Amino acid sequence: MNEFTLKNEYISLCDLLKTEGIADSGGQGKMFVADGIVTVDGEIELRKTAKIRAGQVVECLGQTIKVLAAK
Numbered sequence: 001m002n003e004f005t006l007k008n009e010y011i012s013l014c015d016l017l018k019t020e021g022i023a024d025s026g027g028q029g030k031m032f033v034a035d036g037i038v039t040v041d042g043e044i045e046l047r048k049t050a051k052i053r054a055g056q057v058v059e060c061l062g063q064t065i066k067v068l069a070a071k
Contacts, residue, residue: 002063006070010051013038013058016067022060032060 002020004011011019017029017038030048032038038045038060040052052058054069 002065003068004065005068006054008070010053011067012049013040013045013052014048016052016058016065017060020063020065022063022065037061 004016004020013033014023014026014029017023017032018026023029023032033046033048033050036044036046038058040050040058041056045058052067054067056067058065058067
């Protein structure tokens with residue numbers, strides 16, 4: 001499980017996928033979401049720019065990211 005520390009209150013889902021290297025670009029991240037292969041807290045997430053906040057867990061392509069609060 002990877003950990004991602006927020007710099008602000010939230011990060012958009014497609015940006016998180018890109019930042020963590022799961023998607024090569026924001027566009028590819030949006031395609032992953034549209035294809036229904038991304039889950040947030042165990043539920044399929046279809047909103048490409050969903051606001052991901054501290055405490056949430058994102059999974060895609062067998063990779064898991066736990067989102068931590070900004071320091």
